[in-house]
Amino acid sequence: MMLTGARILMECLLEQGVDTVFGYPGGAVLNLYDALFEYRAKIRHVRTAHEQAAAHAADGYARASGKTGVCIATSGPGATNLVTGIATAYADSVPMVAITGNVARPLLGKNSFQEVEITAITRPVTKKSIPVQDVSELANVVREAFFLANSGRKGPVLIDIPKDVSAQTAEYVPAPRRSPEQSPPPSRESLRRAAAMLSESERPLLYGGGGVIAADAEREFARLAETLDAPVSCSLMCQGGFDQKDARYLGMLGMHGTKASAEAMKNCDLLIAVGTRFSDRVLCDAGRFARNCRILQIDIDPKEFGKNVGVDLRLQGDVKAVLGELLPLLTQRRHETWMQCAEQWKRDYPMRQQGQGAEDVLPQDVMEALCRLAGPEAILTTEVGQHQMWAAQFASFRNPRTFLTSGGLGTMGFGLGAAIGAKTAMPERTVVNIAGDGSFRMNCAELSTLSRERIPVLELIFSNSTLGMVRQWQKLFYGGRFSASDVEDAIDCEKLAQAFGVRAMTIHCKSEIEQVLSEALNCGEPVLVNCPVGKDLNVLPMVPSTGSVEEPILAMDE
Structure with missing residues (x-):
């Protein structure tokens, strides 16, 4: 026709x-x-x-x-x-x-x-x-x-x-949808070498990247962890690619990863990297990354092998397909002493924010309450900054495609648009965007989209009147000279939301967290929740870009 x-x-x-x-x-x-x-x-x-x-x-x-x-x-x-x-x-x-x-x-x-x-x-x-x-x-x-x-x-x-x-x-002549091109599997010899490497390891550490989720390979990834009897760490892009309630999970690895993951990296004899590109935010000082272990890397993109860090064995292909070929070659392992070490590191280095007063609002308390109230199927999107890391550190992700964040480009202003898309795609799921002051100013006009389209997204703003991550770096490395990082101004985000036709409320103190979040999650309409937090709260642990990922900073002298 x-x-x-x-x-x-x-x-x-x-x-x-x-x-x-x-x-x-x-x-x-x-x-x-x-x-x-x-x-x-x-x-x-x-x-x-x-x-x-x-x-x-x-x-x-x-x-x-x-x-x-x-x-x-x-x-x-x-x-x-x-x-x-x-x-x-x-x-x-x-x-x-x-x-x-x-x-x-x-x-x-x-x-x-x-x-x-x-x-x-x-x-x-x-x-x-x-x-x-x-x-x-x-x-x-x-x-x-x-x-x-x-x-x-x-x-x-x-x-x-x-x-x-x-x-x-x-x-116009109709045509059927063309299936995506499949990457060829690794050679049988490479798979056998990988299986031998895995069977020889006594202290394996499994590290997942965004490719696990992109390939819908979370089940195969979990089976690999169980078969190897290995602790698991994930990148920012793999949050939800492994059930974080699983006892094997150590937390993120990298610049703002957990001390438990850092200790596992320092002491493992084999790092199995699945669907990850070894970004600079994970490596930090690449010369001191994974110095004491061998590395097996599984990735679909051949350009990622050896780009940022050398590896001992590479398996190229779709993560789901590669793991499907590899798992039958493995036998069940038991590493009781190694797993006990991993559990001890989690006990020794718990993730806990400290406030000055009993009623101080801490992002950790807010994120933990949000996850408890919204449930494991809720989708969290984020902007970029301290709030992004607090979400990754303190939320508990149990399912894939529930944490949407700009990992590679680090785009302030990403989250609210992404939340609109996520809620449109998955209307039956709760969708919450986590923001900070600076990012909110970049995309606040999209509140009008929520209002006009009646998209019931919760916009949660950790407001501290500063560009928090910039301030944190200025504090550490620029002598406390806070050049252009304060955003103290006359903007009232609640009134702004109401001007766009979006309901608004504020968490004033710790005892209000649960009540306000519960009301916001159940109101059935677009809503903004303003959550003032301390200007000098930091994202910790932290590894400077020139530091070793094995030695994160755990505390900052204010």
């Missing part, structure tokens, strides 16, 4: 199972939005207050559901406003298809109104950026974009559609 480019796009989105797109209209995408109106019974459109939030919402939708997120923006500034969100998804390997409009083809390259070469701008932060030259190419380009976004190491793909292409007509 003959269809316009805009309608071909809609039909291809339906082919790919898309039910929701996030975006903001503009001149170059008016044909697309006219088609969205026609297809509104099949494809929901959520208009955010800013294009960056549309990209973050598509990202959050993908992380929460495991499907591919989709966002749309117009040309020029609309397209460039997506770039931070696209880069965020790229850094964390999130499948996304970003669709931009552009000026009509005769105007390309002439510095036309709202024209940028968005495919060139986004090439470094996408798996592929594809300009559509003719309407006859459009259907295959869309299909290729979804295929690429989900093949191998997942990530974002951008499609740029000139306005006249979306108006042209062409023959």
